Amino acid sequence: MTTITQTRTATATSPAETSTLPPISRLSRRLSEPRGFGDQTLIVPRPDAIRLLGGIPAPEALPVPDIARVSTELWTDPAAATAALQYSSATGFTGLREWIARREGVDPARVVITNGGLHGLSLAVLTVVERGATVAVDDPIFPLFLRVLELATDAVLPIPVDGDGLDVEALAARLAAGERIGAVYTVPDFHNPSQGTLTTDGRRALVALAEQYGFYLLIDNPYRELRFAGDDQGLRPFHESDRAIVVNTFTKTLGPGWRVGWLVLPEQLVPPVIRLRNRLDGHSSTVTQTLIEHLVLTDDGWFDRVLAPARALYAERAFALVDALEAELPGAFRTVRPEGGLFLWPRLTDDRVDAAALADRAAAHGVLYQQGEFFASGPDRWEASRHLRLAYGDRTPEELREAVRRLAAAF
Amino acid sequence: MTTITQTRTATATSPAETSTLPPISRLSRRLSEPRGFGDQTLIVPRPDAIRLLGGIPAPEALPVPDIARVSTELWTDPAAATAALQYSSATGFTGLREWIARREGVDPARVVITNGGLHGLSLAVLTVVERGATVAVDDPIFPLFLRVLELATDAVLPIPVDGDGLDVEALAARLAAGERIGAVYTVPDFHNPSQGTLTTDGRRALVALAEQYGFYLLIDNPYRELRFAGDDQGLRPFHESDRAIVVNTFTKTLGPGWRVGWLVLPEQLVPPVIRLRNRLDGHSSTVTQTLIEHLVLTDDGWFDRVLAPARALYAERAFALVDALEAELPGAFRTVRPEGGLFLWPRLTDDRVDAAALADRAAAHGVLYQQGEFFASGPDRWEASRHLRLAYGDRTPEELREAVRRLAAAF
Numbered sequence: 001m002t003t004i005t006q007t008r009t010a011t012a013t014s015p016a017e018t019s020t021l022p023p024i025s026r027l028s029r030r031l032s033e034p035r036g037f038g039d040q041t042l043i044v045p046r047p048d049a050i051r052l053l054g055g056i057p058a059p060e061a062l063p064v065p066d067i068a069r070v071s072t073e074l075w076t077d078p079a080a081a082t083a084a085l086q087y088s089s090a091t092g093f094t095g096l097r098e099w100i101a102r103r104e105g106v107d108p109a110r111v112v113i114t115n116g117g118l119h120g121l122s123l124a125v126l127t128v129v130e131r132g133a134t135v136a137v138d139d140p141i142f143p144l145f146l147r148v149l150e151l152a153t154d155a156v157l158p159i160p161v162d163g164d165g166l167d168v169e170a171l172a173a174r175l176a177a178g179e180r181i182g183a184v185y186t187v188p189d190f191h192n193p194s195q196g197t198l199t200t201d202g203r204r205a206l207v208a209l210a211e212q213y214g215f216y217l218l219i220d221n222p223y224r225e226l227r228f229a230g231d232d233q234g235l236r237p238f239h240e241s242d243r244a245i246v247v248n249t250f251t252k253t254l255g256p257g258w259r260v261g262w263l264v265l266p267e268q269l270v271p272p273v274i275r276l277r278n279r280l281d282g283h284s285s286t287v288t289q290t291l292i293e294h295l296v297l298t299d300d301g302w303f304d305r306v307l308a309p310a311r312a313l314y315a316e317r318a319f320a321l322v323d324a325l326e327a328e329l330p331g332a333f334r335t336v337r338p339e340g341g342l343f344l345w346p347r348l349t350d351d352r353v354d355a356a357a358l359a360d361r362a363a364a365h366g367v368l369y370q371q372g373e374f375f376a377s378g379p380d381r382w383e384a385s386r387h388l389r390l391a392y393g394d395r396t397p398e399e400l401r402e403a404v405r406r407l408a409a410a411f
Numbered sequence: 412m413t414t415i416t417q418t419r420t421a422t423a424t425s426p427a428e429t430s431t432l433p434p435i436s437r438l439s440r441r442l443s444e445p446r447g448f449g450d451q452t453l454i455v456p457r458p459d460a461i462r463l464l465g466g467i468p469a470p471e472a473l474p475v476p477d478i479a480r481v482s483t484e485l486w487t488d489p490a491a492a493t494a495a496l497q498y499s500s501a502t503g504f505t506g507l508r509e510w511i512a513r514r515e516g517v518d519p520a521r522v523v524i525t526n527g528g529l530h531g532l533s534l535a536v537l538t539v540v541e542r543g544a545t546v547a548v549d550d551p552i553f554p555l556f557l558r559v560l561e562l563a564t565d566a567v568l569p570i571p572v573d574g575d576g577l578d579v580e581a582l583a584a585r586l587a588a589g590e591r592i593g594a595v596y597t598v599p600d601f602h603n604p605s606q607g608t609l610t611t612d613g614r615r616a617l618v619a620l621a622e623q624y625g626f627y628l629l630i631d632n633p634y635r636e637l638r639f640a641g642d643d644q645g646l647r648p649f650h651e652s653d654r655a656i657v658v659n660t661f662t663k664t665l666g667p668g669w670r671v672g673w674l675v676l677p678e679q680l681v682p683p684v685i686r687l688r689n690r691l692d693g694h695s696s697t698v699t700q701t702l703i704e705h706l707v708l709t710d711d712g713w714f715d716r717v718l719a720p721a722r723a724l725y726a727e728r729a730f731a732l733v734d735a736l737e738a739e740l741p742g743a744f745r746t747v748r749p750e751g752g753l754f755l756w757p758r759l760t761d762d763r764v765d766a767a768a769l770a771d772r773a774a775a776h777g778v779l780y781q782q783g784e785f786f787a788s789g790p791d792r793w794e795a796s797r798h799l800r801l802a803y804g805d806r807t808p809e810e811l812r813e814a815v816r817r818l819a820a821a822f
Contacts, residue, residue: 021653022593022625024683025563028538031686059493068486075479082470085666115526119692127439148690152436182433214433242432255496257697272435275442279559280691281530286668288696 061310133182140375158378165198190341228315230339320397342393472721544593551786569789576609601752639726641750731808753804
C-alpha cells in the first residue's frame, strides 16, 4: 500500500497510476459518450438566442395554482404529510394507478408508476430485451431511446417512419425476409421527431406481427394527450395484446420536473418489472405521487380542464410556426401541419443546402434547433439530415415568428 | 396469427399459450423471487400489532412545518414554480450538491444526487461490479443489498460484522489466502442490522486493502447523521480514496418519501455514473430537489436543528427498548446499547430457543419484528438466527415497552 501511495503522489496522471484503478463494469464501458443530440451545451449561443431544442411543455400550460392548492392542503394536514414522507409501494399509489387505468381502459393491476418516461423505457428494456438482441426502431428516432437501449444491446433494425408513423409493412417485409427481432420501439402518437401518428389499422397490424413472430412492443407515448387536430387512433390494439408495453408520463402535461410516469404492462410482465424496480430504486417518490394523485383526483374533469387550454396553446404555436415558415421562407421547406405534440419536422426542398452549415448560421443568427441528422437510427443519415426538428412547445407565437425571421436571415 | 389468437381464446391458461410469449431477459430471470426479509406482508397481524419491522424515521422527527413553508414559497413564486416543473441536470441541483459537499468535506463535482439510498447502490453496482464478480459483504447484512447486487452477480464472500463493524482483519486474511473480489459492501455507521460502527483505523485499513488488491468500496451510510452517543469515526479515509463510493440519503433524516439521496464518487466514476443515469431515468425529480434544497439552505444551522431533536428522540427510544428488555426479560438477551441508528440487535442467550417459533408466537401476541436469520449473507445462518432485529425509530417509548411486554408473554 505504501508503494502505491507513493506512486500516486509522484505521478498522479501517469498511465501506471491509471492502470491501478479497478476497471468499471463491461456494462458501464458499453455506454457511449455523449454525441450529437443533447450536446447543444457545446454551443455557446447568443444571449438572446431563441431555443427550439427540446420537447418542453409551455410553463403557461402547467397548473401551478392547483399545485399550490394541493400542496398547502397536504403539508398542513399532519396525517397526510406524515404519510407523504414515508415509504410506499413499488407498484405506485393505488388511487393514481386506478385513475390512469380508467383513462387508459385497462385493469389497474397492469399499471406501474415510474419516474417518468425514460425510466419506463429503461425498465422495459432491461426486462424484455435480451443482451445483444436486435430491436426494430423508428427511423428517424427519439435518439435518447438508442442510449437507453445500450443497457441491453446496440443492434438495431431501422424501420422508416412517415406521416402515418412506423411503416409496419416495411417491418413485415423484413420479418418475412428472415430478420428476427426481440422487440419493436415506436412513438405512435405525434412521432418525435417526425410528427406522424400510427393509424388504428397500423396498430393492429403491428400487434399481429408481434404475436406472429414472438416479440414485445415498446410503445412510447408521451405526446398522446396533446392532440389538437385530427382523430385519436386509440390504444386498444396495444392494451388488448399481451405483447405491448405502453410507456407514458406526466412530463408533457403536468411538467418534466415531477419525474412521474407509468407503464401499462401485459399482466405477465408486472412481477418481473417490480422485481427489477425492487433492485433499482425501490419506488417512486411518495411526495410527488401524493401531490399528483391529489391533483388528478380533484374531480373527474380536472385533468381535461388542464389539457384543453394546453392543446389550444400548442395548436396556436404550431400553426404560427408553420405559417411563419411559409411566409418568410416560401418554398424552402415541405411542412406538414401538426395534429398534436410539440415538434415540427420541416424538410428542406433543396437537396443542395448544407444542413449542418445552416444550423451553424442559424445559431449565429440567434436561433437554435436540432439538426435532423441527429435523429437517424440507421447508417443512412441523408433523409433525416434534410430535416430540421423545431420544438415549439415552450416558445410564444411571437418568439416563433422571430425565430423564423432569424432562420430566414441565415438561409 | 389467426391460429395464435384462437389458441389464446380457447385455452388462455394452457402451457401452450404461455410458451408463445416471448421470454423475458436473462437479467430479469436472474432476479430472485421475494423471500424472508420484506415478506412480512404474508403475515396477517393482529389489528393492534406493534411493528418493529423497518428502519423508518419517526414522523415526529420530520420537519413538516418547514416543508409547508418552503412549499408555499415555491408554488406561489411563478418563476420558481416554473423552474421546479422543468427538466434539470443528471448530476443534480448545484446548490444542493454544494451543501452536501461542504458537509462531507469533498469537491461538489464528486456529488451526484440520486433517488435515495437504494438507487445509489444500484448505480454503484451497475457501474463497478462486473457480471459474476465476487463481492465481499457484511455478515449479517442489509438484505436488500443482496437483491440490488443480483443486477450484476450473486457471488458473495460473507465477512463477519461485530461491534466494531466489518471485520477488516478477517477480510484481509481471505484476501491474503488468495480470494479475489470486485468490491466490498459495508454499512460503516450504526450497522444494519448489527449496530456496530467501523473504527477510523478500520476504515483506513479497509481503504488500504482496496488499494492493495484493486477493488471498489461500496460504503452505505444512511444512518450516519443519527448518532446520539459515542464518537463519530469520520468519512475522511473513504473520501480521500479513489476506491470508495459513499452512498447516502435524506431518507432517515428528512423522510423516505422524498426519494432523494446522493453519491460521493471518486472523480473518475462521475462520468460513467452519469452516462448510466442518462439511460436509466434521466435525473432526480426537480420538484423534490427544489424543496429539499430550499430546506437545507434555509440557514447554516437548519439541518442540525432538525437533527438535534431527532437524535434525542431516537436515543430515548433506543434506551427505553433496552431498559424494557432488561426489566421484562432479564438474562434472555445479550444487548448492546445503541450509539445511533434505528436498530437493536439483541442476541438470545439460550441457544435452545427456537427463534422462528418465537417470532410466530410474538406475532400472535401482537409484536412484529424481523428474524435475525433473514440477515445472514452466507450459508451459515446460525449466528444471525440467534438475533432479533428490533426497529425502534417510529415507535414511542410506551409502544416499545408494550412491545417488550408482549414479547415477554410470547417467550
